[in-house]
Amino acid sequence: MSRMGMCVWVMLALVLAGSAGRASGSGFLANGPLPPVPVPADNPQTDAKIRLGRALYFEPRLSADNTISCATCHNPKTGWANITPTDTGIGKQVGDRNSGTIVNSAYMQFQFWDGRAGSLEEQALGPIHNPIEMGETLDNVVRKLNAIPGYRDMFQDVFGTDATTDGIAKAIAAFERTIVSGPSPYSRYLAGDREAMSPAAVRGQALFNGKGHCSACHSGPLFSDQGFHNLGVGMQVASPNPGRQKVTNKPGDLGRYKTPTLLNVAVTAPFLHDGSEKTLLDVMMFYNRGGVPNPNLDPQMLPLALTKKEMQDLVAFMEALTGTYPVMEAPPLPPDSPASAETGKGGAL
Amino acid sequence: MTRTRMLLMMGIVAMSGAMLPQSGEAIPAFARKYGYNCTMCHSSFPRLNDYGERYRQNAYQLPGRENEEKTVLEGPPPFAVRLSGGYTSYSAQNSPDIQEQEEFLMNGVDVLSSGLLAPNIGYFVTLLPQIDESRGVEAQDGTLESGNVMFSNLGSPWLNVRVGRMEPASSAFSVKRKLSITPYEVYSFGAPGVATLADTQDGIEATGHGRGLAYAVGYLNGSENNRADDAPQDVYARASVVLGAGEGQTAGQRLGVIGYLGQTRPGTDEADGTGDRQDLSRVGFDASLNAMHSNLALQYLVGEDDQLLWGTTEDVEFSGGFAELSVMPCTWIVGFGRFDWVDTPSDIDQDITRWTGGARYYFVDNLALHVEYSHRRQHQPDAPVATEDFAAARLDLAF
Secondary structure, three states: OOHHHHHHHHHHHHHHHHHHHHHHOHHHOOOOOOOOOOOOOOOOOOHHHHHHHHHHHOOHHHOOOOOOOHHHHOEHHHOOEOOOOOOEOHHHOEOOOOOOOOOOHHHOOOEOOOOOEOOHHHHHHHHHHOOOOOOOOHHHHHHHHHOOHHHHHHHHHHHOOOOOHHHHHHHHHHHHOOOOOOOOHHHHHHOOOOOOOOHHHHHHHHHHOOOOOHHHOOOOOOOOOOOEEOOOOOOOOOOOOOEOHHHHOOHHHOOEEEOOOOOOHHHOOOEOOOOOEOOHHHHHHHHHOOOOOOOOOOOOOOOOOOOHHHHHHHHHHHHOOOOOOOOOOOOOOOOOOHHHHHOOOOOOO | OOHHHHHHHHHHHHHHHHOOOOOOOOOOHHHHHHOOOHHHOEEEOOEEOHHHHHHHHOOOOOOOOHHHOOOOOOOOOOEEEEEEEEEEEEEEEOOOOOOEEEEEEEEEEEEEEEEEEEOOEEEEEEEEOOEOOEOOEOOEOOEEEEEEEEEOOOOOOOOEEEEEEEOOOOOOOOOOOOOOOOOOHHHHOOOOOOOOOOOOEEEEEEEEEEOOEEEEEEEEOOOOOOOOOOOOOEEEEEEEEEEOOOOOOOOOEEEEEEEEEEEEOOOOOOOOOOOOOEEEEEEEEEEEEEEOOEEEEEEEEEEEEOHHHHOOOOOEEEEEEEEEEEEEEEOOEEEEEEEEEEEOOOOOOOOEEEEEEEEEEEEEOOEEEEEEEEEEEEEEOOEEEEEEEEEEEEEEEEO
């Protein structure tokens, strides 16, 4: 080899060595650790606001018939999600979407499966006036809360005003920003504990970032690209649910739904936006088939040729994404009136 | 080398590899950019899977993510190196080529650079550095094997243009990304010095795809027997359809047809041919069938070369093809077996048959132990049949 050739090789080796070093940092990992929770400047976190938000989260009186609270469908005991495929609201009305977990929703750029809310504050009010879910008007909710002395005092303490829709939204959002996941086997593995994940999970991680194509969309610390994709779920009917298209009116958004986080996914069955897959293995089989063919199918959806063992390894990896998360009971809720408080008849669930 | 020694050597290599971790993260150029493993795009490196094929067709942008891509200036350096080396055994009988060869060899080094220059503008460069032959090192001519720019999604996925030196889509199965070391005989066959479908070419190619259909048309310099100042004369067109989801690489059943028309000069021992340019053509069909973690690749070609290219009294018509079965039960091993054949008319009598079998064991995504055996027979006019036996056990590395 000529001297010139040797020089080229040495320079190339240096460049590659440098790039390899960069690649080992979290900047180039498909899924690194979670950053601090982002908090909007106009809604800073305070203990009093979080307490108020927690009460409102568990408050069934936000619904028209005083039976449904946020926690009804986003239940802390079931991973802050719902164990039924889709929601059941007031009057036993059944919706068409699965209740996703609120754990780590603070990191999501868009809320709801179709991303129609751009913030937790915007999201918090949505279910209240959704006719199928809580079926209450915002004006009436404000009226009801201001009729409850305990709430009125809490709102005065936090916002210096009586209850308002803005205050309700901000308080619930502040509470939801505290519902984040803690260390998981995966995060410990990422930090250097090579025993933290099982061999199956380690194999699953390699598949997740390779043959399984999962990290093409489930990327970043949240295991979500925060984008919208058409997997074909529900597209086999004549008039499918428009999904993201209902928000943007773009034909290309037909049948697209938000990429959900996979952190703690193992405790939030059933899966997909309509809850149509009962187990994670079912979801793997769905992806292995390449989704459901339709004209707007995401071009990243392809049959994967995964073996059953590989799918089980992927499930093991996703189970390793289960971190600690807050589990709590409903707090004592302000009674309707002093009289009801004396008799212990509050609004607790 | 005796069979015992060879098996012992292969066993030692395999055992040493087995001690390596099974789940490393390969990070060559593209994988490094995204933080993905090689198996995102390769069913068994270097062979592409369906996702990798879509990525390639999309000018090295993730399918459907064109607006989110970073250019080569915004990510890690877009360089990668592929090298291979190991034990090679070759013996030939009744052949003018090397009769006997048994040694540990450094077989080849490729330097690759690829990425996105701007939205929907990608490039791909493969540089082969000059390596002089020495004991244990196989000579390599320094050359720019490929260097092209691709403009994708020109209005729609139905129009993408690649310009420069490229592996044209006239070869339904990539010669550069095939599993075996030994060549696809029918792509290499032709008048002396004319390997029309077996190598990269300079030119311009338009491709398009959608709804399972794809086309490619190209205008190329053609055979190396053309002179440097010859105007391009070669054109080709290819169409394919994929039945079912996928691109026919690891999913879906792909069927294709190809037509190639070109001109070249009769070959000599020199790089360029001499005399006037003469016609050649290739017509064929191909299929890539997938089921149960297996792929069956079928290629059939009919070729016709002008008589002046062969020095015969009539134009030479030949046919041939190959059938290759590869089995990929998981990400760390692939086995393959192939039969190649070429039938030629009696006046040139150069019929070829080749049987090839092999496997690749992946210690990690980007490091494979490659074992292969191939037996080749070629008729020779007025001479005994020439036979070749090729065996290799090599490490194939990309980083």
